[in-house]
Protein backbone atom coordinates (compact mmCIF):
# COMPACT_ATOMS: atom_id res chain seq x y z
CA UNK A 1 0.00 0.00 0.00
CA UNK A 2 1.55 3.31 -1.03
CA UNK A 3 1.98 6.39 1.08
CA UNK A 4 -1.04 8.24 -0.36
CA UNK A 5 -3.32 5.27 0.37
CA UNK A 6 -1.96 4.86 3.88
CA UNK A 7 -2.40 8.57 4.56
CA UNK A 8 -5.99 8.43 3.35
CA UNK A 9 -6.68 5.35 5.46
CA UNK A 10 -5.29 7.03 8.60
CA UNK A 11 -7.24 10.22 7.79
CA UNK A 12 -10.47 8.26 7.36
CA UNK A 13 -9.94 6.68 10.78
CA UNK A 14 -9.31 10.10 12.39
CA UNK A 15 -12.52 11.42 10.78
CA UNK A 16 -14.55 8.87 12.76
CA UNK A 17 -14.68 10.33 16.30
CA UNK A 18 -14.13 7.56 18.85
CA UNK A 19 -13.52 9.26 22.16
CA UNK A 20 -13.66 6.65 24.92
CA UNK A 21 -17.07 7.04 26.66
CA UNK A 22 -15.65 5.59 29.92
CA UNK A 23 -18.73 4.18 31.68
CA UNK A 24 -21.08 6.56 29.85
CA UNK A 25 -23.67 5.69 27.19
CA UNK A 26 -22.57 4.83 23.67
CA UNK A 27 -24.57 6.15 20.73
CA UNK A 28 -25.73 3.34 18.48
CA UNK A 29 -23.18 2.64 15.78
CA UNK A 30 -20.93 5.51 16.76
CA UNK A 31 -17.54 5.87 18.37
CA UNK A 32 -15.53 2.67 18.65
CA UNK A 33 -18.34 0.76 16.92
CA UNK A 34 -18.12 2.99 13.85
CA UNK A 35 -14.35 2.53 13.70
CA UNK A 36 -14.78 -1.24 14.11
CA UNK A 37 -17.29 -1.41 11.23
CA UNK A 38 -14.98 0.67 9.04
CA UNK A 39 -12.00 -1.58 9.82
CA UNK A 40 -14.10 -4.70 9.22
CA UNK A 41 -15.48 -3.52 5.88
CA UNK A 42 -12.07 -2.43 4.57
CA UNK A 43 -10.39 -5.66 5.57
CA UNK A 44 -13.23 -7.80 4.15
CA UNK A 45 -12.99 -5.99 0.81
CA UNK A 46 -9.33 -7.01 0.78
CA UNK A 47 -10.29 -10.65 1.40
CA UNK A 48 -9.37 -10.76 5.09
CA UNK A 49 -11.48 -12.92 7.43
CA UNK A 50 -13.00 -10.72 10.18
CA UNK A 51 -15.29 -10.98 13.17
CA UNK A 52 -16.60 -8.46 15.66
CA UNK A 53 -16.36 -9.32 19.36
CA UNK A 54 -18.86 -7.40 21.40
CA UNK A 55 -19.19 -8.43 25.02
CA UNK A 56 -19.46 -4.79 26.02
CA UNK A 57 -22.60 -3.42 24.43
CA UNK A 58 -22.06 -0.99 21.58
CA UNK A 59 -18.28 -1.23 21.84
CA UNK A 60 -17.08 -4.04 19.61
CA UNK A 61 -13.48 -4.94 18.84
CA UNK A 62 -12.39 -6.44 15.52
CA UNK A 63 -10.49 -9.71 15.21
CA UNK A 64 -9.06 -10.23 11.71
CA UNK A 65 -7.04 -13.21 10.46
CA UNK A 66 -4.91 -14.20 7.51
CA UNK A 67 -4.13 -17.92 7.63
CA UNK A 68 -0.50 -18.92 7.56
CA UNK A 69 1.53 -21.99 6.62
CA UNK A 70 1.75 -23.15 10.23
CA UNK A 71 -0.82 -23.41 13.01
CA UNK A 72 1.07 -20.91 15.07
CA UNK A 73 -0.04 -17.28 15.18
CA UNK A 74 1.45 -13.83 15.59
CA UNK A 75 -0.74 -11.07 16.97
CA UNK A 76 -0.79 -7.40 15.94
CA UNK A 77 -2.93 -5.05 18.02
CA UNK A 78 -3.92 -1.38 17.88
CA UNK A 79 -6.76 0.37 19.68
CA UNK A 80 -9.79 2.13 18.23
CA UNK A 81 -10.61 4.60 21.03
CA UNK A 82 -9.04 7.99 21.78
CA UNK A 83 -8.89 10.30 24.76
CA UNK A 84 -11.15 13.37 24.87
CA UNK A 85 -10.88 15.94 22.08
CA UNK A 86 -11.73 18.90 24.30
CA UNK A 87 -9.32 21.80 24.30
CA UNK A 88 -7.55 20.82 21.08
CA UNK A 89 -5.85 23.54 19.10
CA UNK A 90 -7.63 22.67 15.84
CA UNK A 91 -10.74 20.88 14.61
CA UNK A 92 -9.97 17.42 16.07
CA UNK A 93 -11.70 15.27 13.46
CA UNK A 94 -10.95 17.21 10.24
CA UNK A 95 -7.82 15.09 9.65
CA UNK A 96 -5.95 17.93 7.95
CA UNK A 97 -2.83 16.89 6.06
CA UNK A 98 -0.02 19.42 5.76
CA UNK A 99 3.17 18.29 4.05
CA UNK A 100 4.47 15.39 6.13
CA UNK A 101 1.96 15.54 8.99
CA UNK A 102 -1.60 14.41 9.64
CA UNK A 103 -3.34 16.41 12.39
CA UNK A 104 -6.19 15.26 14.61
CA UNK A 105 -7.29 13.50 17.78
CA UNK A 106 -6.08 9.93 17.50
CA UNK A 107 -3.71 10.63 14.58
CA UNK A 108 -0.76 9.27 16.54
CA UNK A 109 -2.60 7.48 19.35
CA UNK A 110 -3.63 5.17 17.88
CA UNK A 111 -5.01 5.48 14.38
CA UNK A 112 -1.60 5.77 12.73
CA UNK A 113 -0.63 2.34 14.09
CA UNK A 114 -4.04 0.93 13.19
CA UNK A 115 -3.83 2.23 9.60
CA UNK A 116 -0.28 0.91 9.18
CA UNK A 117 -1.28 -2.54 10.50
CA UNK A 118 -4.38 -2.65 8.26
CA UNK A 119 -2.34 -1.61 5.22
CA UNK A 120 0.29 -4.25 5.96
CA UNK A 121 -2.31 -6.98 6.51
CA UNK A 122 -4.08 -6.16 3.22
CA UNK A 123 -0.78 -6.51 1.38
CA UNK A 124 -0.13 -9.85 3.07
CA UNK A 125 -3.67 -11.04 2.23
CA UNK A 126 -3.29 -10.33 -1.46
CA UNK A 127 0.19 -11.87 -1.69
CA UNK A 128 0.64 -15.12 -3.61
CA UNK A 129 2.34 -16.99 -0.80
CA UNK A 130 0.86 -17.48 2.64
CA UNK A 131 2.61 -15.94 5.62
CA UNK A 132 4.80 -18.19 7.75
CA UNK A 133 2.34 -18.14 10.69
CA UNK A 134 -1.29 -17.05 10.93
CA UNK A 135 -1.50 -13.28 11.33
CA UNK A 136 -4.09 -11.94 13.76
CA UNK A 137 -4.94 -8.25 13.80
CA UNK A 138 -7.08 -6.89 16.61
CA UNK A 139 -8.58 -3.40 16.61
CA UNK A 140 -9.51 -3.18 20.29
CA UNK A 141 -11.95 -0.93 22.11
CA UNK A 142 -11.45 0.73 25.50
CA UNK A 143 -7.66 0.82 25.70
CA UNK A 144 -7.63 4.32 27.18
CA UNK A 145 -9.80 3.38 30.14
CA UNK A 146 -9.99 -0.24 31.27
CA UNK A 147 -8.63 -2.21 28.29
CA UNK A 148 -11.82 -4.24 28.23
CA UNK A 149 -11.65 -4.88 24.47
CA UNK A 150 -8.33 -6.69 24.59
CA UNK A 151 -9.12 -8.41 27.90
CA UNK A 152 -12.30 -9.85 26.43
CA UNK A 153 -10.36 -11.23 23.48
CA UNK A 154 -7.78 -12.76 25.83
CA UNK A 155 -10.60 -14.19 27.97
CA UNK A 156 -12.02 -15.88 24.88
CA UNK A 157 -8.80 -17.91 24.81
CA UNK A 158 -6.97 -16.35 21.89
CA UNK A 159 -3.21 -16.85 22.12
CA UNK A 160 -0.20 -16.31 19.87
CA UNK A 161 3.50 -17.03 19.74
CA UNK A 162 4.37 -13.33 19.82
CA UNK A 163 2.69 -9.93 19.65
CA UNK A 164 3.38 -6.44 18.41
CA UNK A 165 1.35 -3.65 19.99
CA UNK A 166 1.00 -0.51 17.89
CA UNK A 167 1.36 2.68 19.93
CA UNK A 168 3.23 5.89 19.07
CA UNK A 169 6.87 5.12 19.86
CA UNK A 170 8.54 7.06 17.05
CA UNK A 171 9.45 3.60 15.66
CA UNK A 172 11.58 2.84 18.69
CA UNK A 173 11.22 -0.76 19.87
CA UNK A 174 9.79 -0.69 23.38
CA UNK A 175 10.83 -3.75 25.36
CA UNK A 176 9.91 -2.50 28.84
CA UNK A 177 7.22 -0.30 30.32
CA UNK A 178 5.73 0.32 33.70
CA UNK A 179 2.47 -1.12 34.92
CA UNK A 180 -0.18 0.68 36.92
CA UNK A 181 -2.43 0.06 39.92
CA UNK A 182 -5.25 2.50 40.74
CA UNK A 183 -6.80 2.53 44.16
CA UNK A 184 -8.65 4.83 46.54
CA UNK A 185 -7.95 5.97 50.06
CA UNK A 186 -10.91 7.09 52.17
CA UNK A 187 -10.97 8.77 55.56
CA UNK A 188 -14.03 8.54 57.77
CA UNK A 189 -15.08 10.98 60.47
CA UNK A 190 -18.29 12.07 62.16
CA UNK A 191 -20.53 14.77 60.76
CA UNK A 192 -21.73 17.68 62.89
CA UNK A 193 -23.12 21.17 62.40
CA UNK A 194 -20.31 23.50 61.44
CA UNK A 195 -21.30 25.89 64.21
CA UNK A 196 -20.18 23.16 66.68
CA UNK A 197 -17.21 21.55 64.95
CA UNK A 198 -16.00 20.11 68.25
CA UNK A 199 -18.96 17.70 68.12
CA UNK A 200 -17.68 16.09 64.92
CA UNK A 201 -14.56 14.55 63.47
CA UNK A 202 -13.44 16.20 60.25
CA UNK A 203 -12.55 13.65 57.55
CA UNK A 204 -11.01 16.36 55.32
CA UNK A 205 -8.53 17.41 58.00
CA UNK A 206 -7.51 13.81 58.43
CA UNK A 207 -7.09 13.44 54.67
CA UNK A 208 -4.85 16.51 54.75
CA UNK A 209 -2.48 14.67 57.10
CA UNK A 210 -2.58 11.57 54.89
CA UNK A 211 -1.84 13.66 51.80
CA UNK A 212 1.23 15.22 53.38
CA UNK A 213 2.43 11.74 54.32
CA UNK A 214 1.79 10.38 50.82
CA UNK A 215 3.69 13.27 49.24
CA UNK A 216 6.69 12.46 51.42
CA UNK A 217 6.33 8.74 50.63
CA UNK A 218 6.28 9.35 46.88
CA UNK A 219 9.25 11.68 46.80
CA UNK A 220 12.12 10.23 44.78
CA UNK A 221 10.13 7.20 43.66
CA UNK A 222 8.70 4.19 45.49
CA UNK A 223 9.00 0.43 45.70
CA UNK A 224 11.76 -1.70 44.25
CA UNK A 225 15.22 -0.70 43.08
CA UNK A 226 15.35 1.28 39.84
CA UNK A 227 14.90 -0.64 36.56
CA UNK A 228 17.67 0.12 34.03
CA UNK A 229 15.22 1.42 31.38
CA UNK A 230 12.38 2.64 33.60
CA UNK A 231 13.82 4.04 36.81
CA UNK A 232 11.72 3.71 39.97
CA UNK A 233 8.03 3.16 40.54
CA UNK A 234 5.95 6.25 41.30
CA UNK A 235 2.86 7.29 43.23
CA UNK A 236 0.59 10.22 42.39
CA UNK A 237 -2.70 11.46 43.87
CA UNK A 238 -4.96 12.66 41.05
CA UNK A 239 -8.47 13.25 42.41
CA UNK A 240 -9.94 14.33 45.73
CA UNK A 241 -13.59 14.29 46.82
CA UNK A 242 -14.95 15.30 50.18
CA UNK A 243 -17.65 17.27 51.94
CA UNK A 244 -21.17 18.17 50.87
CA UNK A 245 -21.97 21.55 52.40
CA UNK A 246 -19.80 24.24 53.92
CA UNK A 247 -21.90 24.20 57.08
CA UNK A 248 -21.42 20.49 57.76
CA UNK A 249 -18.31 18.87 59.26
CA UNK A 250 -17.51 16.24 56.59
CA UNK A 251 -17.64 12.58 57.58
CA UNK A 252 -15.92 11.25 54.48
CA UNK A 253 -13.10 12.23 52.12
CA UNK A 254 -11.67 10.15 49.32
CA UNK A 255 -8.69 10.31 46.96
CA UNK A 256 -7.79 8.41 43.79
CA UNK A 257 -4.22 7.19 43.74
CA UNK A 258 -2.17 6.13 40.71
CA UNK A 259 0.76 3.85 41.51
CA UNK A 260 3.11 3.05 38.60
CA UNK A 261 4.62 -0.38 39.02
CA UNK A 262 7.88 -1.80 37.76
CA UNK A 263 7.55 -4.97 35.66
CA UNK A 264 6.99 -7.95 37.95
CA UNK A 265 5.93 -5.78 40.88
CA UNK A 266 2.63 -7.09 42.30
CA UNK A 267 -0.16 -4.53 42.61
CA UNK A 268 -1.44 -6.06 45.84
CA UNK A 269 1.98 -5.90 47.44
CA UNK A 270 2.44 -2.27 46.36
CA UNK A 271 -0.95 -1.25 47.79
CA UNK A 272 -0.27 -3.11 51.04
CA UNK A 273 3.01 -1.24 51.41
CA UNK A 274 1.08 2.04 51.22
CA UNK A 275 -1.38 0.77 53.84
CA UNK A 276 1.43 -0.19 56.20
CA UNK A 277 3.21 3.11 55.67
CA UNK A 278 0.11 5.20 56.31
CA UNK A 279 -0.79 3.35 59.48
CA UNK A 280 2.61 4.12 60.98
CA UNK A 281 3.13 7.60 59.49
CA UNK A 282 -0.20 9.19 60.41
CA UNK A 283 -1.45 9.43 63.96
CA UNK A 284 -5.00 10.02 64.97
CA UNK A 285 -6.64 6.60 65.15
CA UNK A 286 -9.25 7.71 62.66
CA UNK A 287 -10.87 5.49 60.10
CA UNK A 288 -8.67 5.12 57.05
CA UNK A 289 -9.62 2.68 54.35
CA UNK A 290 -7.74 1.59 51.22
CA UNK A 291 -10.11 0.48 48.47
CA UNK A 292 -8.94 -1.53 45.49
CA UNK A 293 -6.88 -1.66 43.36
CA UNK A 294 -9.78 -1.52 40.89
CA UNK A 295 -7.53 -1.27 37.84
CA UNK A 296 -4.27 -3.10 37.34
CA UNK A 297 -2.17 -3.18 34.19
CA UNK A 298 0.97 -5.27 34.42
CA UNK A 299 4.31 -3.90 33.31
CA UNK A 300 6.29 -5.17 30.33
CA UNK A 301 9.82 -6.54 30.32
CA UNK A 302 11.18 -8.61 27.42
CA UNK A 303 14.81 -9.60 27.17
CA UNK A 304 16.80 -7.77 24.51
CA UNK A 305 18.02 -11.12 23.15
CA UNK A 306 14.50 -12.59 22.84
CA UNK A 307 13.70 -13.91 19.35
CA UNK A 308 10.81 -11.43 18.98
CA UNK A 309 12.97 -8.43 19.91
CA UNK A 310 15.65 -9.58 17.49
CA UNK A 311 13.14 -9.99 14.65
CA UNK A 312 11.46 -6.65 15.27
CA UNK A 313 14.78 -4.81 15.55
CA UNK A 314 16.00 -6.37 12.31
CA UNK A 315 12.82 -5.34 10.47
CA UNK A 316 12.99 -1.78 11.85
CA UNK A 317 16.64 -1.51 10.91
CA UNK A 318 16.03 -2.72 7.36
CA UNK A 319 13.40 -0.03 6.86
CA UNK A 320 14.77 2.94 8.82
CA UNK A 321 18.49 2.19 9.17
CA UNK A 322 18.32 2.28 12.97
CA UNK A 323 16.56 0.33 15.69
CA UNK A 324 16.92 1.70 19.20
CA UNK A 325 15.56 -0.48 22.02
CA UNK A 326 14.03 1.51 24.83
CA UNK A 327 11.56 1.66 27.69
CA UNK A 328 8.61 3.95 28.36
CA UNK A 329 6.62 4.98 31.39
CA UNK A 330 3.06 4.57 30.07
CA UNK A 331 1.26 1.22 30.31
CA UNK A 332 -0.01 -0.52 27.17
CA UNK A 333 -1.75 -3.68 26.01
CA UNK A 334 1.68 -5.31 25.78
CA UNK A 335 1.72 -5.74 29.57
CA UNK A 336 -1.61 -7.61 29.42
CA UNK A 337 -0.39 -9.84 26.58
CA UNK A 338 2.84 -10.60 28.42
CA UNK A 339 0.88 -11.51 31.55
CA UNK A 340 -1.15 -13.95 29.43
CA UNK A 341 2.10 -15.61 28.36
CA UNK A 342 2.53 -13.90 25.00
CA UNK A 343 5.86 -12.12 24.51
CA UNK A 344 5.13 -8.62 23.22
CA UNK A 345 6.86 -5.42 22.16
CA UNK A 346 5.44 -1.98 21.45
CA UNK A 347 6.22 -0.27 18.16
CA UNK A 348 4.39 2.31 16.10
CA UNK A 349 4.48 5.56 14.13
CA UNK A 350 4.13 8.97 15.76
CA UNK A 351 6.21 10.50 18.52
CA UNK A 352 5.55 9.19 22.03
CA UNK A 353 5.06 12.76 23.24
CA UNK A 354 2.14 13.25 20.79
CA UNK A 355 -0.30 11.01 22.62
CA UNK A 356 -3.13 12.90 24.38
CA UNK A 357 -1.78 16.38 23.39
CA UNK A 358 -3.75 19.42 22.24
CA UNK A 359 -1.95 19.44 18.87
CA UNK A 360 -1.73 15.71 18.13
CA UNK A 361 -0.02 14.93 14.84
CA UNK A 362 1.31 11.93 12.95
CA UNK A 363 4.51 11.92 10.92
CA UNK A 364 3.55 10.41 7.55
CA UNK A 365 7.09 9.20 6.83
CA UNK A 366 6.85 7.11 9.98
CA UNK A 367 3.39 5.90 8.97
CA UNK A 368 4.78 4.59 5.68
CA UNK A 369 7.81 3.04 7.39
CA UNK A 370 5.64 1.41 10.07
CA UNK A 371 3.49 -0.29 7.42
CA UNK A 372 6.63 -1.66 5.73
CA UNK A 373 7.98 -2.94 9.07
CA UNK A 374 4.68 -4.57 10.08
CA UNK A 375 4.39 -6.21 6.66
CA UNK A 376 7.83 -7.80 6.97
CA UNK A 377 7.02 -9.08 10.44
CA UNK A 378 3.63 -10.43 9.34
CA UNK A 379 5.21 -12.32 6.44
CA UNK A 380 8.01 -13.79 8.55
CA UNK A 381 5.87 -14.66 11.57
CA UNK A 382 8.01 -12.30 13.68
CA UNK A 383 11.07 -14.50 13.19
Ligand SMILES: [Zn+2]
Pocket residue numbers: 079109110143167168355
Ligand atom coordinates in the same frame (compact mmCIF):
# COMPACT_ATOMS: atom_id res chain seq x y z
ZN1 LIG B 1 -2.59 4.48 22.78
